[in-house]
Amino acid sequence: MSSDPWGRVDETGTVYVRTADGEQVVGSWQAGSPDEALAYFERKYEGLVVEIGLLEKRVRTTDLSAKDAQAAIQHLREQVDAHHAVGDLDALRKRLDQLVELVETRREERKAQRAKQSDEARRAKEELVAEAEQLAASDQWRAAGERLRALVDTWKGLPRLDRKSDDELWHRFSHARSAFSKRRKQHFAQLDAQREEARRVKERLVGEAEALSGSTDWGPTAARYRDLMAEWKAAGRAQREHEDELWNRFRGAQDVFFAARSSVFAERDAEQTENLKLKEELAEEAEKLLPVTDLKAARAAFRSINERWEAVGHVPRDARPKVEGRMHAVERALQEAEEAEWRRTNPEARARAAGLTGQLQAAVDKLKGQIEQARAQGNTARADKLQRELDGRQALLDQALKGLQEFGG
Structure with missing residues (x-):
């Protein structure tokens, strides 16, 4: 035999629950130990606790109707009264009784709320009618129509009043809308001639757009399509039965052209990307010629590389400066090497360099003597002036000596 504060199991396996009215039979348990029996029916009780808790929450926090709430309470009460659980069933009955009171309280609250909402809805609909009657006289066709x-959408979102009041207000509201609609139709009837003209203009634009759709003159044609679009917008709207058809043809012609242009550009981009890869490889091959050790061989190799470079097509515009700069750098290095070689092997240039060096050396020596003489005479100002002139001539001499060294002597 096993028991807990709310139930027990006797020797025959019968499970009892304790209530204010005494013990009640819960059921018979033959599948296991008495403790397992009590645990099973205690879980049943916990399930009821959870269900009642959920229902309490729904009643407090949702719009659950009183009818549905009462049905749910009755269903739970039947389960509690069936005594198929072990626990404080009297406490559950008390909670269900309190829940009945809460449902009734909520019902009265909703009733009062509905009355308040009805008054608010009446005032709101009266305000809508007043605004609609004012708009009925407006000439701001688009703004007033919108x-x-x-206002109609707002009206639809409001609760219904009693039938008589609702019908009277709706009649006034509808009459105001009808009056505005009649005046607007009369106004737009005068625009038929303009719409017919717009249709003729747009048919012409569609004809030109369709004629251009197969063009491969990409730049000028794209520019013309932009002009056509500007003319289309300036033409105004045609009659509704023509507008969509004309627009679909006009837009369709543009789509054909721009799709073809995109396809060609995509193919060209892929080709230029491949060309860039080839030119980068050629630039790398050219850069391996540096530093120049055999000028004749390097120049011949660069000519070969440059011929292959010229045979490669265009590369993407944004990548062009970098890859071309690499080739130009190699070419400049070769030119500098040629110039250095020319200077080393040109006797006339060597002679001119030697002559210039001699002249500068003589001038430097002369200035040094003049400076010594001026300082000996105490003429510091003249000595300083001559010293500045000497510094300039010395710099030229150093540069000339460096150039002479490039000729090998």
Whole structure:
């Protein structure tokens, strides 16, 4: 035999629950130990606790109707009264009784709320009618029409009043909308001639757009399509039955052209990307010629590389400066090597360099003597002036000596 504060199991396996009215039979348990029996029916009780808790929450926090709440309470009460659980069933009954009271309280609250909402809805609909009757006299066709449509949407979102009141207000509201609609139709009837002209203009634009759709003159044609679009917008709207058809043809012609252009550009981009890869390889091959050790061989190799370079097509514009700069750098290095070689092997240039060096050396020596003489005479100002002139001539001499060294002597 096993028991807990709320139930027990006797020797025959019968499970009892303790209530205020005494013990009640819960059921018979033959599948295991008495403790397992009590645990099973205690879980049943916990399930009821959870269900009641959920229902309490729904009643407090949702719009659950009183009818549905009462049905749910009755269903739970039947389960509690069936005594198929072990636990404080009297506490559950008390909670269900309190829940009945809460449902009734909520019912009265909702009733009062509905009355309040009805009053608010009446005032709101009266305000809508007043605004609609004011808009009925407006000449702001688009703004007033959009506002009236918005008022209709607002009206639909409001609760219904009693039938008589609702019908009277709706009749006034509808009459105001009809009056505005009649005046607007009369106004737009005068625009038929303009719409017919717009249709003729747009048919011409569509014809030109369709004629251009197969063009491969990409730049000028794209520019013309932009002009056509500007003319289309300036033409105004045609009649509704023609507008969509004309637009679909106009837009379709543009789509054909721009799709073809995109396809060609995509193919060209892929080709230029491959060309860039080839030119980068050629630039790398050219850079391996540096530093120049055999000028004749390097120049011949560079000519070969440059011929292959010229045979490669265009590369993407944004990558062009970098890859071409690499080739130009190699070419400049070769030119500098040629110039250095020419200077080393040109006797006339060597003679001119030697002559210039001699002249500068003589001038430097002369200035040094003049400076010594000026300092000996105490003429510091003249000595300083001659010293500045000497510094300039010495710099030229150093540069000339460096150039002479490039000729090998």
